[in-house]
Amino acid sequence: MAITMREVAVAAGVSIKTVSNVINNYPYIRPDTRERVLKSIEELGYQPNLSARGLRSGRTGVISLIIPDLKNAYFAELADAVMRAAAKHGLVVIIEQSGGKRERELEILHGPRMRMVDGVLYSVLGLGQEDAALIEIPTPMVLLGERIFNGPTDHVTMRNTEGAEAATEHLLSLGRSRVLAFGTHPNEVIGSAGLRLAGYRRALEARGLSYDEALAVNVQSWHRADGAAAMRGVLDSGLDFDGVVAFNDVIALGAMRVLQEAGRRIPEDVALIGFDDIDETRYTLPTLSTIDPGREEIAETAVRMLLERIESGGIPPREHEAQFRLVPRESTGTAAH
Amino acid sequence: MAITMREVAVAAGVSIKTVSNVINNYPYIRPDTRERVLKSIEELGYQPNLSARGLRSGRTGVISLIIPDLKNAYFAELADAVMRAAAKHGLVVIIEQSGGKRERELEILHGPRMRMVDGVLYSVLGLGQEDAALIEIPTPMVLLGERIFNGPTDHVTMRNTEGAEAATEHLLSLGRSRVLAFGTHPNEVIGSAGLRLAGYRRALEARGLSYDEALAVNVQSWHRADGAAAMRGVLDSGLDFDGVVAFNDVIALGAMRVLQEAGRRIPEDVALIGFDDIDETRYTLPTLSTIDPGREEIAETAVRMLLERIESGGIPPREHEAQFRLVPRESTGTAAH
DNA sequence: GGACAACTCTACAACGTTGGAAAGTTGAGC
DNA sequence: GCTCAACTTTCCAACGTTGTAGAGTTGTCC
DSSP, X not given: OOOOHHHHHHHHTSOHHHHHHHHTTOSOOOHHHHHHHHHHHHHHTOOOOHHHHHHHHSOOSEEEEEESOTTSHHHHHHHHXXXXXXXXXXXXXXXXXXXXOHHHHHHHHTSGGGGGOSEEEEEXXXXXXXXXXXXXXXXXXEEESSOOOOSSOEEEEEOHHHHHHHHHHHXXXXXXXXXXXXXXXXXXXXXXXXXXXXHHHHHHHHTTXXXXXXXXXXXXXXXXXXXXXXXXXXXXHTOOOSEEEESSHHHHHHHHHHHHHTTOOTTTTOEXXXXXXXXXXXXSSSOOBEEEOOHHHHHHHHHHHHHHHHHSSOOOOOEEEEOOEEEOOGGGTOOOO | OOOOHXXXXXXXXXXXXXXXXXXXXOSOOOHHHHHHHHHHHHHHTOOOOHHHHHHXXXXXXXXXXXXXXXXXXXXXXXXXXXXXXXXXXXXXXXXXXXXXXXXXXXXXXXXXXXXXXXXXXXEOOSOOGGGGGGGOOSSOEEEESSOOOOSSOEEEEOOHHHHHHHHHHHHHHTTXXXXXXXXXXXXXXXXXXXXXXXXXXHHHHHTTOOOOGGGEEEOSSOSHHHHHXXXXXXXXXXXXXXXXXXXXXXXXXXXXXXHHHTTOOTTTXXXXXXXXXXXXXXXXXXXXXXXXXXXXXXXXXXXHHHHHHHHSSOOOOOXXXXXXXXXXXXXXXXXXX
8 A cells, every 4th residue: 555644644743634734835834844744755755645635625636638539630739738738737637539529529528537627628529509508517618629609618719710811811922813722611600611711711802802612622521531532523623723721731731642643733833721730741842831820829828727717616708819820831832941 | 516426325215335336236236226226326417426436446547658749640649549448448548748758757657646547558768777676666557669678567569670670671572772771779779779670680681681880870869850850861971772661650751751852752762661650651642651560459458458457466477569560552662552 | 921913733524435244135945 | 934045235434635623832012
C-alpha cells in the first residue's frame, strides 16, 4: 500500500489535518511545522490519493476533451494545445473520440465518465441545434468550434467566415477569377462549411463578383482521400478554374496531389489555399498557403473559461472568437521568402 | 448534487449494498429485485461516482499513456489505437506528453498522477538502461517501443531489425545498389535507430554486400524538417545514391520533398521507403512505400497485458513482438495497382 | 493586566462506494 | 417436520481526504 497522510502525520508528529493544511497552502502554519511536514512528505515519498481528494472535494483535476478523431491532424494539434494549456493549471486531460457521430457524442456526454471530470471541452460535430436540450448537462462545459447552439453555453470559436473571406480575397487579389469553394456541405448554414462558404461569397461580393454555384464543390467528409476524390470529379467534369479555397488543409492536400498528377502546376495553373495551418502544410511541395485559426488562443481561452466556470457557477455564458491569420506560402505563389 | 446509490436504494426499497450488488453483477439477487433496482437507476439517471469507487476499490478505470508528442503522426495513431483497445475493456486513457525528455519522463513516472491510474503504457524515449532503477514504480506498467530496459517489465515491441531488413531487401531486390540508411543515431545500439540500422546491415550482408558508412545519414531528431535538412545536406555533399531506407515516415516525406525540389524523380532516380505506415503515406505524391509496424496488434496486446498485470500481480515479465508488414507503394515503383 | 484579534493546530464528520460477514429466507432431502 | 445447503439481503466498517468548528496559543493595544 502506498503512503498516506496518516503516516506522514505520524512521522512529522502532527495531526492528519495539519498535513492536509500544509499541502493545500493553508496560510496559518508555523514555518517550522510546515518545514517538518514537508520533510516527512519528501522522505516518505508521499503522494496524495486523487480519488480520495476527488471524493471529498468534488474536484478531480481532470477535464475531458471531446473531439471527433485524433488521427485528424487538426484535432491532434488542438489536443496538444489543450493539454499544454491545461497543464499550466495543473489539470489532466482525458481525450474522448466521438468519430463525429451523433450517437457517440450523446453517449459520451451522458456517460458515467462525465462524473469523473470537473469539466468538458466539447468540439461539437455530430449534434445540431435540435439537440440543444441534450447538451444541458450538469458538468461545466465550454464548446469549441462553431456556435452551433444558442443555449446558455460558453463558446470559443474561430472566425470561420472572416478567415474564408481573407483566403478568398487573397486569391482574388492575385488575379484569380474562377475560384473553387472546395469542401461545401449543401444546405448547411451554421457549421464550418456553411460559415466558410459565407466568407467565400462575401469576398466575391466585396469585389462585385457574382457567386457561381458551379464553382462550389461538395466534399462531405473532410479527409484527405475525400479531397482527392472530389478533385478527381472536378477534373473529370472539365470545369474551368484557376484557384481553390479548400475548407481545410487535408482536403487541400488531397486535391493538390490529384492536381499535380493531372499535370496542373501549382501555383501557376491553380493557386491553392487551405484552412487550419496544420504542421504538415509547411513541408509539402509546394508548401500550402493556409489560414491559421488561432489554435493556441482557442486552447488557452477555452481552458481558462472552463476553469472559471468550474470555480464559480452562475457565470453568464460568454463567447470568444480567436484571431485568425493568413499564412501565405508557395501554393499561392506568395511564400515569405 | 447528483444522484447517489442511497437515493436509488430508497426508490427501489432496498439497501444501498443491494444496489451496489446489482451494479457489480453479484449473482445472488432475485430477478425481480434486480429489475426494480435497474428501473430506479434508469428513472433517476443514477451514475456511479468514480472517485468513490476508486477510493474504495483501489481501481479507477483509468490508464496512462506516456508518449513523446501527439503532434507526431505516429504517436497520434498509436494513441488512437490504444484508446480504442482500452475502450473495449471499459478503460479511459490519459495521455501524457513527455517531449522525449528524460527529465519530463521521470517527472511523469514519479508524479502524483500515477496514483490516479491503474496502470501505465510507457513509450520510452528519454530514459536509458542506466535509468533502469528509476522506472521501478509501484504502478503496473507495460513498455512500448524498443526493449531498452532489461528489468522485470513487460515489453511490447515492434520488429525493428526485421522490418528494416525487409525494407532494405525490398530496395536491393529492385536493383538499387547504393541505398542510404537515413536517420541513424551514431553509437546508438539498442534504440529504434540502432536496431533499424542493424536490419539494414543484415540485409546487405545477406546479399554479400559490404556496409558503407558514407551511406549512413544521421538525422538526430525524427521530424519532417530534420529529414528535409538532412537530405539537403546529402545532396550538397554530392553523394551518389539510388535508394533511401528512411527510419520513419515523416523524415522520408521531408526527404522526398527535397529530392523532388532538386529534380530527382521518385522512384526512377531514387527509390524511397519509410517506416511506420502513417495514414499520410497513402496520399502523398508519389505514395510512400513503408513498413507497417503492427500498430493495432501492439495496442491491443499492450492493453491486454497491462490489464492482466493490474488484475493479478506477480506475473512474470513477458515480451511480445508484433508482426510487421512491408507495404509497397509508388515510391519504390511497386504500388499494388 | 485584561480584552480581543490574530494566529496555529486538532477532532470529528463527512464524501459515495464496496468488502466481509452476518442475518434472514427458501427449498430439497430424508 | 427437521436439517442443511443454497440463495438473498442487509449491516457495518473502511478507503484517504478535506470542511467545519473549535480549542489552544500568541501578541497587541489600551
